[in-house]
Amino acid sequence: MAEDPLNNLDRRILHLLQVDARGATDTNIASETDVTGTTVHNRIEQLEEEGIILGYNPEINYERAGYPMRVLFICSTELSERSEMAQKALEVRGVVNVREMLAGEENLHVEVVAESTSDVKESTQQLDELGLRTITSNILAEEHVQPWNHFHQEMAGEPDSLPDDDSTEG
Template sequence: MVDEPLDNLDRRILHLLQVDARGASDTAIADETDVTGTTINNRITQLEEKGVILGYNPEINYEAAGYPMRVLFICSTDLSRRSEMAEQALEVRGVVNVREMLSGEENLHVEVVAEATTDIKQSTEQLDELGLQLVSSNILAEEHVQPWNHFHQELVGEPDALSDRESTEK
């Protein structure tokens, strides 16, 4: 968790990284934000150290990579074991994503990528062996993702000029 709230510069950096993390060099972000590359580098390092930026992951077209099967398993487990089961599910062959739901019966969503239905069957068996109750499964056709667009919006009442912290980093 962050010790202090994000300011406009932090939010703009996060937005630009979401739009294109690979192409967003310190210099390119500096040009967009009107601060120095050093300031951007320092801010990104701080955001990483605070756990705001967790990593940089490529978006994969699994079908183009030879893995046309994508299945979303809706599972149930005891709420007290949900995090433990999520970690164990990540070890199952083909699992690329596990989402923990806050509450309810269908509290783990497990995404599996595979080359063929036989691979999906193997993953299903492994999830069952973990003790997860498989409620339903759905073949995923397409996924549409976009950057969260509120990072770049300024808060009402917040000055447009650089804050004291930003001006000292220049």
């Protein structure tokens, strides 16, 4: 089994970023983790460089933004073409999320937002033209997201020794 790439400080930082990435400053996170702001800054940079933090995305209420239709298409494609088809699906008008499933017939889940049913039909046609076979589609009512509990649970455990890496430029 591979060595855990995260220590408890990293987990704490990730949890706090998941709770409020926009409002989380190095200073705020430092006060929650008992290290300096410079240490937090350096750790976040390291997590970004290692590809653990991929980006910071706003959570959007599409309905309030004028796009009340949210549809989840469960699609099928050849497993050998799944990643390529996922990238192509992202180019379809209205697609905001594509999830690749590890195996099985229902191996691409495509989320579309739209103003109207005619826009959904256009997205459906474009997905079909890509060669994706739609198995089912569902109108999404609500989505509930939370920070991954594992990061939070680790915070309650015994802390790792947390070296203060203020000496690292950052």
